[in-house]
Amino acid sequence: MVTLLDVARRARVSSATVSRVLNGAGRISESTRRRVIEVATHLGYQPNQVAKSLRLGRGRSVALLIGDIEQGTYMALTKRVQMALQALDLDLLLFNLDHREDRLFGFLDRAPTMGLLGVVMAVPRRMDGRRLARHAEQLRAQGMLLVAVGQRLNRLGVPSIVHDEVAGAELAIDRLVAGGHWPLAYLGRTLTSATGGARYRGFRAALAARGADAAACELWECTDKYRAEAGYHVVGEALRRGTHVRGVVAMSDEMALGGIAAALDQGLAVPRDIAFVGYGALDWGGYARPALTSVLVNADAVAEAVEELFRAHREAQEPRTLTIVQPALVARASA
């Protein structure tokens, strides 16, 4: 590999000069600048990022912590965030936590040694706030930027990007009610998932705001299973119990799909007998039959906010502590 020193020798200048030219710092005479550039390109010089990281005390990688990347909405998020970081010439280090808190803290322990520029946590799981706050403090002390996505952690000093869950629930509820689907159930995981919990509170708040008879509505909690399977299971059970629910707000498109399958398998018509709204508005949802009506979780907006935070961090500006992303309804056939 050709090093900066190789360039320096060949251009008959010191390594410092080459460094200055390449980083656009300090005054350099036009002639040397040109010569250095010339030699560097001729030699195909590329700065060693590892050495740079060591010297500067921070690198160009941002770690993205994901609860369950197999869930479509996180996948979409991962892609968008990677592209946003790429726009800042940053790399993405991916960690799938598999919904395990020990993995999260295991990572946070090692994080300071990795030469990271920052960490983005897109982790729905509820977690130990004290412990997290300690880690957050340590990372900040190292000059790293920690960002939370989907969970409101700004109280712990972690800039957060969250969705407006009340607005999202309102969109879903209004759609269901307008279609004559009532009463409603919220299908999801509220106990272990902070996102799910927030979404459920949004659901409740939206019902209240509408002056609706919230008591008629139910919470269909998913416990042991995940994604579509959980939806299928829980909705199937409820239907067998003879629930009166006619409209379901699911926490994800996968759960909605599972729920719809359960309803269809029991001979019900969707949305006539029971309607479903998903969350995420994933691509394939438009091609399920009936096509999924879904609350759009705007991954682009989230990625943009992430990019903005890292841009500000680079300019040594104070980061915006809370960004609220607005949802939208993708109205299709299932509700």
Place this chain on the structure above:
Amino acid sequence: MVTLLDVARRARVSSATVSRVLNGAGRISESTRRRVIEVATHLGYQPNQVAKSLRLGRGRSVALLIGDIEQGTYMALTKRVQMALQALDLDLLLFNLDHREDRLFGFLDRAPTMGLLGVVMAVPRRMDGRRLARHAEQLRAQGMLLVAVGQRLNRLGVPSIVHDEVAGAELAIDRLVAGGHWPLAYLGRTLTSATGGARYRGFRAALAARGADAAACELWECTDKYRAEAGYHVVGEALRRGTHVRGVVAMSDEMALGGIAAALDQGLAVPRDIAFVGYGALDWGGYARPALTSVLVNADAVAEAVEELFRAHREAQEPRTLTIVQPALVARASA
């Protein structure tokens, strides 16, 4: 941050000794070893990975290059590979190529400077072989391991992990034929996708092996659109043309879902009027209605092979140049 030198001072030994203790190299008296360990844990010492990488000339990260991570099968792969690498205490750097060759080569240009341990390319796209071979050579010269997934690049000196596309096609075809669905079409992208092309050749080979009337079968090429949308579009067109095809082998579950939607939207019954087999056996496929019959692309087996390659590389062994992963049929309702 506490450094190795801090530990050394506190334990009254030299930095070399600490390094040796922590890396289990060289002879160390039991007493010093214990003392060093003791001090290290007491101080909560964690080796700086960046410094380590610089010194050793290689790091602990493996880059995963993905054509389109939003496609379910790549997402499943990403998750598995990340977990496999984690088992080797390696980190995953993710790059979504968005089906763009320039991005691939752009990455490969920078790769040598990043202190990577290796690169895994899960890129279906056909690419410039010469150019790739040059990069492969350079990476190898740096001691990095380059691995291809889903595309047979072993001729270029790149250890490859591929699926047995003939076996996969046979599974799909046998299932369709047994259900009385005939003639067949292959739905996918064969022109720009090496994986798709291989899969189509597998389809043809399997037809031939079955002694079937291959001339009756069609290729439904997807050009401008992606995933479910492409399937919907192409199948819709074919149906409107009045095709005689009664069974479709799709290149992915998303395309199959789109195809099914097109058939249903035209009032056909699936699988009665036309049957579909997907590829990937994604989780949600089991909850689409009709549930997707699909050829399982064994992401676990691929991840395992990746792990094995990196393990061998670590032991400085020659890597296995070609690994062929066997498919399986997940039989559900759509065929």
Place this chain on the structure above:
DNA sequence: CTGAAAGCGCTAACAT
């Protein structure tokens, strides 16, 4: 068995 010292490739004072 342990220590001293060099150096991975780069940047940033500090000189000149």
Place this chain on the structure above:
DNA sequence: ATGTTAGCGCTTTCAG
């Protein structure tokens, strides 16, 4: 405007 030098934190000869 440019060079000299120190050093980021670690591993690895080379000596003893």
